[in-house]
Every structure is written in C-alpha cells, then in structure tokens.
Amino acid sequence: MTLFSILFDNTNTLRSGWRFAVFVMAFIFFGSIAGLITVGFLMAVSTPAEPGTALLLTVNGIVSSAVALSVGWLCAKYLERLPFRSLGATLAGNWLVNLVLGLLIGGAALALAAFIGMIPGGLSFRFNSEASLSAIGYTLAVTFAIFAAAAAFEEALLRGYILQTFVRSNLSLFAVFFTSLVFATLHNANPNATWLSWLNTFLAGVWLAVAYLKTRDLWLPLGVHLSWNWVQGSIFGVEVSGLTKIVEAPLMRESDNGPAWLTGGDYGIEGGVACTIALIVSTIAVHYMPFLSPDDELLAMTRPKAEPTA
Numbered sequence: 530m531t532l533f534s535i536l537f538d539n540t541n542t543l544r545s546g547w548r549f550a551v552f553v554m555a556f557i558f559f560g561s562i563a564g565l566i567t568v569g570f571l572m573a574v575s576t577p578a579e580p581g582t583a584l585l586l587t588v589n590g591i592v593s594s595a596v597a598l599s600v601g602w603l604c605a606k607y608l609e610r611l612p613f614r615s616l617g618a619t620l621a622g623n624w625l626v627n628l629v630l631g632l633l634i635g636g637a638a639l640a641l642a643a644f645i646g647m648i649p650g651g652l653s654f655r656f657n658s659e660a661s662l663s664a665i666g667y668t669l670a671v672t673f674a675i676f677a678a679a680a681a682f683e684e685a686l687l688r689g690y691i692l693q694t695f696v697r698s699n700l701s702l703f704a705v706f707f708t709s710l711v712f713a714t715l716h717n718a719n720p721n722a723t724w725l726s727w728l729n730t731f732l733a734g735v736w737l738a739v740a741y742l743k744t745r746d747l748w749l750p751l752g753v754h755l756s757w758n759w760v761q762g763s764i765f766g767v768e769v770s771g772l773t774k775i776v777e778a779p780l781m782r783e784s785d786n787g788p789a790w791l792t793g794g795d796y797g798i799e800g801g802v803a804c805t806i807a808l809i810v811s812t813i814a815v816h817y818m819p820f821l822s823p824d825d826e827l828l829a830m831t832r833p834k835a836e837p838t839a
Contacts, residue, residue, distance in 0.1 A: 538698075540834060542608070542609060542610075542834075543608050543609075544698070545694050545695050545697070545698035545700060548604060548608050548609070548694045549691060549694060549695070551604060551608065552600060552601065552604045552690050552691060552694070553691075555600045555603070555604070556596060556597060556600045556686070559596050559599070559600060560593060560596045560597075563592050563593075563595075563596050564589070564592070564593075567588060567589065567592050571584070571585065571588065583671050583674075583675055583775075586675045586678065586679065586775070587674050587675050587678045588678075589678070589682075590675070590677075590678025590679045590680075590681060590682045591678050591681070591682075593682040593685075593686075594678070594681040594682040594685045597682065597685035597686045597689055597690075598613075598616060598618055598685050598689065600690070601616050601685070601689045601690030601693075602616060604690055604694070605690060605694075608694075609694070609697065611830055612830075614826070614827070614830065615693070615827070615830040615831060616685075616689055616690065616693070616747065617689075617693075617741070617744070617745055617746030617747045617748070617827060617831075618685065618689070618746070618747050618748075622746065622824040622826070622827065623744070623746075623748075623824065624746060624748045625748075627744050627746060627748040627749040627752065627821075628748040628749070628751065628752045629752065630749060630752065630821070631740065631748065631749040631750065631751060631752020631753040631754075631755075631756065632752040632753075632755065632756040633752075633756070634740075634749075634752070634753050634756070634811065634814075634815065635752060635753040635754065635755065635756030635757040635760070636756040636757070636759075636760040636764075637811075638736075638753070638757060638807050638808070638810075638811040639756070639757050639760045639761050639765070639798075639807070640760065641806075641807040641810065641811070642798050642803050642804045642806070642807035642808075643765055643767075643798065643803075645803040645806055645807060646791060646792045646793075646798060646801065646803035649791065650786060651785065651786055651787055651788065651791050651792040651803075652783060652784070652785055652786070652792050652798070652803075653783075653784045653786070654765055654766070654781045654782065654783055654784070655781060655782055655784070656780070656781060656782075657766065657778065657779055657780060657781055657782050659782075660778035661778075664777070664778040665778050665779070665780055667778070668763060668776060668777055668778040668779065669763050669764075669780065672759060672762060672763045672775060672776050673755075673759055673763070675775060676755050676758040676759045676762070676763075676769075677755050679758070680751055680754035680755040680758065681751060681755075683712070683754065684737070684747050684750050684751045684754060685747065687708045687711060687712055687734070687737075688708065688737055688738060688741045688747060688750050689747060691704075691707075691708055692704045692705070692708045692738060692741060693831055695707070696742070696831060696832075696833065697831060697832070697833060697834060698833065698834070699833035699834075701742070701833075704738070705734075705735055705738040705739070705742075708734060708738060709731045709732075709733075709734025709735045709738060710731065710734075711734075712730060712731070712733070712734035712737075713727050713728070713730040713731035713733075713734060714727070716730045716770050717730075719770045719771035719772060719796070720771040720772065720773075720795070720796070721768075721771045721794065721795040721796040721800070722771055722796060722800075723796060723800055725790070725793075725800055725801065725802070725805070726770070726771070726793070726796045726799055726800035728805070729799050729800065729801075729804045729805055729808060730770070730799065732805065732808040732809065732812070733757075733799075733808055735812060736753070736808055736811055736812040736815065737750040737753060737754055738750075739812055739815050739816050740753050740815050743815060743816070743818070743821040743822065743823070744821055744822065744823050744827075745823035745824075745827040745828055745830075745831045746823070746827060749821065753815075758770075761797070761798065761799075762775060762776040762779060763776050763779050763780065764779065764780050764781060765779070765780075765781055765783060766779035766780070766781045766782045766783045767783050767797045767798050768793075768795070768796060768797030768798075769797060769799075770796070770797065770799055771795070771796045771797060771800075789801065790802055791803055
C-alpha cells in the first residue's frame with residue numbers, strides 16, 4: 530500500500546474520509562468568519578444580537594446554510610468534479626413537489642406521535658385561549674421562518690455533502706449511521722435530554738437520510754424536518770427538543786400527564802416512546818412510498834461510482 534493509494538482511489542479521486550475531513554475543516558473556517566461578520570453586522574445596525582432572538586436564530590440559520598452549501602459545492606467541484614446541482618439544493622426537477630410532500634409527511638408524523646401519546650391519556654391539547662389571534666398568527670409566521678432556517682442548515686450540513694460523499698463511495702449504510710449519530714449527539718446538549726431523546730433523534734436522522742436517498746435532493750428532508758418542528762412547537766405547543774422559548778403563543782397548549790417514558794416529559798414528545806413509534810412507522814412509510822423517486826440526472830451524480838450508469 531502506497532501513500533497515493535491511501536489518499537486516492539482507483540479513479541484518482543480523493544477518498545471519502547479525506548473529502549469529509551476537508552469539508553469539515555473548511556466549514557469550520559468559513560463558518561467562523563461568516564458568524565463573526567453576521568454578529569458584527571447585526572450589532573452595527575443596532576439589532577439585539579442576544580442568543581435566542583428570532584432574528585438572530587433566523588439569520589444564523591440562513592448564513593450557516595449558505596456556508597454549508599458553498600463549502601459543499603467547492604468540495605464537490607474540486608474533489609469530485611461535480612456541479613452544484615449534485616447537492617440537490619437547486620430549484621430544478623421535482624423540488625417543489627418534494628418540499629410540499631415533505632411538509633405533509635413531517636406534519637402527519639408529528640400528529641401520529643401526538644395521537645399515540647393521547648391514547649392512554651398521557652397527552653391532551655386545548656386551544657390557546659390565553660393568547661390573542663394576532664399573537665398566535667404572528668408566532669406561526671415567525672416560528673415558521675426560524676424552523677425553516679434551522680432545518681435548512683442541519684440538512685445542508687448533514688444530509689448535504691457529508692452524507693452524499695460517503696454514498697458516492699458505496700458507503701450508504703455508514704453514511705446514514707454516521708450522520709444520524711452526529712445529529713443525535715448535537716441535540717444531546719439540549720435541556721432535559723435523556724438517552725431516549727438521543728435515540729429518537731438518531732432515528733429522526735435515519736428518517737431524514739432515507740428521505741434524501743428516496744429523492745437525492747434536500748427538499749424532501751427539509752420539508753419533513755421543518756414541518757415536524759413547526760407543527761410540534763407552533764401548532765401543538767410542545768417543547769421542541771427540550772427548547773421552550775422559541776414559541777411564545779402556539780395555536781394549542783399541551784397538558785402532559787405522563788408517564789414521561791411515553792410522552793417525553795420536560796424534553797417534549799421527542800423524549801418518549803410515542804415519538805419512537807411514530808418515527809419508525811414514518812421511516813418505513815417514506816422508504817416504501819412508490820411516488821418518491823430521484824430524477825435521472827441527480828441519481829447519476831449521487832450513485833456510487835462503481836455502480837453502472839446505464
């Protein structure tokens with residue numbers, strides 16, 4: 530074994546592990562610069578740059594998404610000779626259909642989890658009569674933007690170049706496992722996280738990876754991710770991954786009578802078995818949906834290189 534064979538495969542392409550390392554280092558470098566510029570700009574225009582504000586959360590998600598996609602494009606172009614289109618983030622093909630389907634699937638999956646929690650009387654929901662309709666409408670609009678920006682960043686980072694470059698090296702199972710592991714671990718620092726919330730977030734990562742693999746674009750997993758969080762927090766009034774300050778006036782208010790192993794307790798429904806069941810059912814459903822498929826161009830740019838293209 531030579532140094533060249535350690536670094537490059539038989540097509541003279543840098544191996545996926547090294548490509549992953551290059552992407553991560555570049556993302557950290559450019560992401561740090563972009564973050565400093567963003568905070569500096571917000572402070573310069575006298576906008577509060579305190580953590581947790583709606584504007585900062587949204588802008589941070591948008592900027593981070595742009596960095597992840599830009600670095601992914603550069604890695605795809607110079608390390609694998611692929612265009613930006615390969616990332617699956619362009620307004621081409623079935624992007625709008627996939628986004629809308631993702632929104633429907635994500636909302637339905639969260640509703641299923643809530644229904645499972647309601648069956649034994651653990652969860653109940655009522656209209657939020659304490660807030661005005663204008664406050665509820667404002668919250669629905671603002672949180673949609675916040676959750677959209679956050680979901681776009683996480684999808685661009687994990688189901689973007691990282692997942693895709695391993696898939697192109699015929700390492701799909703590893704790619705799904707690894708990105709789901711990172712996804713779950715990143716959420717483990719959230720308030721009231723437990724081993725079950727970690728497991729559920731891991732399963733959510735698998736669900737989102739399967740959604741990507743079905744269409745080979747980021748629009749389906751983006752819709753699923755966004756809708757799950759928005760319906761959870763802004764419609765049902767449930768904590769979103771343990772976070773309670775993002776949604777001020779949800780459409781409904783939740784009553785959690787436990788047990789916590791079923792309903793999730795203070796972490797929200799994502800910390801309970803009701804969520805586990807819904808995620809498993811939803812992942813299987815997405816995997817077998819016959820009307821979800823990638824277009825030929827994207828499939829050709831994202832399939833393993835050893836696989837015949839005809």
